[in-house]
Each structure stands twice: as structure tokens, then as C-alpha cells.
Amino acid sequence: MQLHLCELMHAMTKIRPETTKAWTALMRANRILLERVESVLKNAGFPPLGWYDALLEIERAGQEGLRPFELKERLLLPQYSMSRLLDRMEKAGYIRRVACDEDGRGQTVIATEAGLRIRQDMWPVYAGFLADAVQNRLPPDQLQNLAEKLRCLAAPETGSCDSDS
């Protein structure tokens, strides 16, 4: 019932043009940049960006490795999606799944030599993209400011989160 009232409120909500502009700019920028980086990686013969992200997190976790559920939280992926991504990466020889000592239900994900290597090899290409598409487009302080605004939109809390400039 409260939800219904809430929706009626929303029906009356006036959305300002700046709101729509910011929203569509976000959706478009993300689509365009993702398409660019995936294309750059593919043309260089590399796997998709998601593999890089996963390998980087696994590498950061050190020798103890990482549990799939931890990885899934850091990459913002649903559980089944994580499971299938690990399937592919394991088949490609970039990771291994070993039984977990402390918890009989789970495994630990470890990067293989090939996994470490391909992540390293991908970086120069990825960095080249980041330089062209991000770093050379706005000065550092404006990039910082952009990140703050975006984090504000992505934050879980409701209500406005102040930030200057």
C-alpha cells in the first residue's frame, strides 16, 4: 500500500531537463566507451575486459586466492554469471579452482601462470585506451570531480550527498 502511494507520488514527479541530460549522457558515454575498449582488446587478440578485471582482483588477493563469492561482489556480477565466467577462464587455462580448506562448500580461485601473463600483456593496450579516452580528455581535478559525482549517483543511500564544485 505504501509502495502504491509512493508510485502515485512518482507519477507527479517533475523531472528536470538537467536530470534527463545527465542520465542519457551517462548511458551513452558508457555504451560508447565500453564498445571502444572491447573493440581495442579484441583487435589486439585479447579476451574481453571482464577477464582483465577478474584476473586483476585475483592477482591482488595474493597467493591465498579468492572465493568466487568475494570476486562476484567486487565485480558486481550475479552468482551464476560469476560461475560461468570462471568456467570459461578455467577452460582457457587462466585460472584454477581448488577446494577450500576452511569451508567445504566453496573453492578458492587461483590465477595460473598464463593468467598472470595475459593480464600483463593486456595492460599496455588497456592503458593506451585509458589515455586516449579518459586521461587526455579532462584534467586530473575534473576527473576527480567526475568520479565523485558518479559515486554519489551509485551510492546505496537515498538522499542528496553533498559535494562541491
Add this chain to the structure above:
Amino acid sequence: MQLHLCELMHAMTKIRPETTKAWTALMRANRILLERVESVLKNAGFPPLGWYDALLEIERAGQEGLRPFELKERLLLPQYSMSRLLDRMEKAGYIRRVACDEDGRGQTVIATEAGLRIRQDMWPVYAGFLADAVQNRLPPDQLQNLAEKLRCLAAPETGSCDSDS
């Protein structure tokens, strides 16, 4: 050969922390917000956001309708993706594809009554999301500024595009 040199340059490129922060903030914000809006729409019994976008563009085009290739450009979709989306929307009864007079190769996409209606019905739910997730989080001038920065990143040109604040 030039491409190879270019990649070597990139290998040396130093990526600043602000660059990485802005990039990951963009990727994360987009993922989180898209997941939220799709969930809101689905829970209200509506089709995905892409259908809304398509219906809105078709509606804006007026009675003459729109060619699939025009729609595809506005929504940033590949041609085959557009074709399959129109398949689904046509099967759902929201659009019709009619033969094009001027160009025998193509069709014109028209919204049906049901299509116009569902777009209208989706709006209050969508607007509610936009209010919670965007409008109430940052003041109008900061949203404007955010949009400008994002457009700068998404712009096709290479080289920095100035913008203040």
C-alpha cells in the same frame, strides 16, 4: 607498423590514479544504475528499458515513422541487434513494420496503440527511478556539469575538450 609504434607508446603511458578512479566510477555507476532501473521496471511488470527508448524515438518521429537504420543510430545498437529487438517488439504488438515507399530496400517502423500506451504507462515508474537515483542526488547545476564531462569522454574527437569547473 604505425599501429605497432603507437602501441609501444602506450606501453609507456603513465596512467594517473584519477584516471583509473574516474573510469571505474563510470563503469560501476552505470552497472549499478542500470541494474536498478531494470529491476524497477521488471517488478512493475514492464518490458526492459531498451523498449522504452525505442518507443520514445519512434513516437518522436511522428506519423511518418522511422527507418530501422535511423533508430539504430539513435540507440547506438548494431544493425542485427536492432533487427531482433524490432522482432520482439513487433511480436508483442507494440510496433509494426510497413514497406517503405521511397526506398524499396527498407521499411518504416510505426508504433501501435498498445505501444504508445505502454510507453506512457512506463513513464511514471521510470520517472520515479530518475527522481530517486539522479535528480535527488545532485543539484541541477552539478548534473549539468556531469553531463558535460561525460559528453567530453564520449566525443569522437581525440584531444582534450575544454570545459570549466
Add this chain to the structure above:
DNA sequence: CAAGATTGACCAATCAATCTTT
């Protein structure tokens, strides 16, 4: 039962090939 993880069945996205008209 809840948490970690996987799987079968289904839907959507992608690639390459195709078809028609300009």
C-alpha cells in the same frame, strides 16, 4: 533453513553469411 556454488532450459547478443534494392 541459509550460504556457496553449479546446472538445465531458455532468452538475448554476436558473427558471418545472405538477400534485395540502389
Add this chain to the structure above:
DNA sequence: AAAGATTGATTGGTCAATCTTG
């Protein structure tokens, strides 16, 4: 040949159900 559009085959993503252990 190029442009508009579709299609068969494959891959990837999603849902619901399942399995195992805490």
C-alpha cells in the same frame, strides 16, 4: 559494389531449480 535489413549458428546471460555444507 554499397546500403538496408534479415537469418543460421554459436556464444553469453538469466531464471529457477538443485546440490552440498554450515
